[in-house]
Amino acid sequence: MTDQQIAEPHPVEGGVTSARGFRATGVHAGFRKDPERRDLALVVADEPCACAAVFTQNVFCSAPVTVSREHLEGVGYGTARAVVVNSGNANAATGEPGLEAARETARIAGDAVGCPASEVLVASTGVIGVQLPLAPFGTGLPAAVSLLSAAGGADAARAIMTTDTCPKEAAATFSGDGVGYDGCTFTVGGMAKGSGMIMPNMATMISVLTTDAPVAPNVLHEALVRAVGRSFNKVTVDSDTSTNDSCFLFASGDAAPAGAGAFDPDGPAFARFEAALTSVCETLARMMAADGEGASRLVTVHLAGAANDADADLAARAVANSPLVKTAICGHDANWGRIAMAIGKSGASFRQEDASIDIMGLPVCRGGLAQTFDEDEALRRFEQPEIVIDVDLGAGEAETTVWTCDFTHEYITINGDYRS
């Protein structure tokens, strides 16, 4: 392997229990009626370890978000031992009783795991506005503790699903060679759920990530904020933001030699860790976009030539959120006029005579003007599972990538017809 290859993260099969020092499981506790369906996930670190988290900015944030924030001292990082996630009930818009239910969940889990409630983080996903029952935790959490396993990541990933059509897991390793941890292989792994930002009354994107790299809580938080900014925060299924979005990252340090210190946040080992973390988050983020409600296609919008990062983000999101762009992709229509409209209304600064657009590698607009292209070839390229749109504003050097999905009849059916 070249030095460059050694420095890069390596995707591997796995999930939230791939990193050393973590066990997990997913069980049916009773939040859902179907006894075959797992609805309670538990991820536990062997020892209290560094933990960081980021949460929804929605004012209507759920009770578990509030309680998990409290348990991370209000700063988003600290020491923790476990995270409990239930599906089937979001515990959002539930007021003081909801907060008490979330706190009691942490107490029950702490008793079962054998740690203080303050070392337990909680997350919920499901119906909004309905009080969270505690009985399923009372029976489900002790049962889950007895089933915890280093091979339990897949069961946990299934237990956090709502209308997701498939579980979402990813993992990557990176080498410590040449960066002060020779012979060590570190792992970052995780699971996520999310399909619409909020479902037929269902709330949330939730992700739990783990690593066996040695990272201090405060820099773990910084790395997580940056990685989430380049991955989960770049996904938009329907422009809506859940009340329950939560992303947790635990770092056990178990793959480092005993007595080795934490990664220097300015050193090369930390850079490798952050690259691996970002790649895992990006893989999970793309899985979420591809599994968007009713989606038939993953859509990747690459926006270049922006005057600054904020403009790049504005323009890319305007394209990715436009119902007219998303329905055109559903209809296999290389309708670049709608993309031009979207960047034009975005607020990003550019001149139309400098803008270029490619759809699936076909130049469809140059200098703001229509280019003739082979419509049959465009239709063939729309058969691919991932549709790539490249936009260049011609206004600078900033660029970004945003992921979304197409907008189909199935989206309307899932979100509009479920009660009728």
Add this chain to the structure above:
Amino acid sequence: MTDQQIAEPHPVEGGVTSARGFRATGVHAGFRKDPERRDLALVVADEPCACAAVFTQNVFCSAPVTVSREHLEGVGYGTARAVVVNSGNANAATGEPGLEAARETARIAGDAVGCPASEVLVASTGVIGVQLPLAPFGTGLPAAVSLLSAAGGADAARAIMTTDTCPKEAAATFSGDGVGYDGCTFTVGGMAKGSGMIMPNMATMISVLTTDAPVAPNVLHEALVRAVGRSFNKVTVDSDTSTNDSCFLFASGDAAPAGAGAFDPDGPAFARFEAALTSVCETLARMMAADGEGASRLVTVHLAGAANDADADLAARAVANSPLVKTAICGHDANWGRIAMAIGKSGASFRQEDASIDIMGLPVCRGGLAQTFDEDEALRRFEQPEIVIDVDLGAGEAETTVWTCDFTHEYITINGDYRS
């Protein structure tokens, strides 16, 4: 009538030729293949008169927007004689040839009407990225001039339609009694088109308004900006903004006595004029929202209790633009959790425990918590053609109203299936 009644605008049947001093028509010129379909509208003032306009903010603005801006001296107001609107081709993303086509359109119209090209305004709606043919203007404009009539407003309103399912006209009168123009009745009338903000490649909301009140160009512009801000700018069908949006307002002064001066912009006659203008714009705006692509319901979002106007607008638009709210209405689902999610993510400042939500007059959320309500009664109320959502953030005194429509399978069909 009470003084209050006298001061208020009175809705009347009519459109762009209801005010004195204007003639109009709509003809088939050949932009569309169907010879039965009118595709060229011409509105002409008997004499050059005060004119004001507002245009799209989209960077990808169309050529006619650029040329009309030039003809209004770049400030959005001045003196003009006529406006030409074609449907079937947006003349957007057409570069220098498109600008020349728009200028030539004004020259042909000026020759036919008998005025300088600089007194002609132009607007186009239709396919983006295709050069605008001039031949239909060469034959259609002289034909249109010969058909101009004070009863031609309805034909003009039909000629500017694209995927609109019905023409959109409105008019209102107001009295000059007691405000310096005793015995005078003034009229404001107009027409509009718009269904999606941008269509299967079709661009635009376009509106032409006229009045026989005497108003100077600069204050006419100020009144138009305010009225559009309270009406057309509060409509959102799909959160997308066209490349061609244009709204023109002509003031002939013909209903005032000969020699009477223009309305004092600080006086009561002007206030009555502005109220009438706003009511006509609001009526047309509601028609546009109700005729949104695939819409089965007009949706009115009334947002109160915001800390300031900007927050009111942010929160109201977040609700009106949310695909999840719009699909819930399509499904007759009083799903207030999605409304809570939308206001929560909007960026407006409030506390969830202060928020209240009513759907069709039913209290569904108080103090951020679910209220029990009669689901059967909610289903009955969803049968109404207009769905009203009332939100109170409990954070201040500012309020606003935004109009949209529901999100249906038909929207996906119109926008996603048209090429397949």
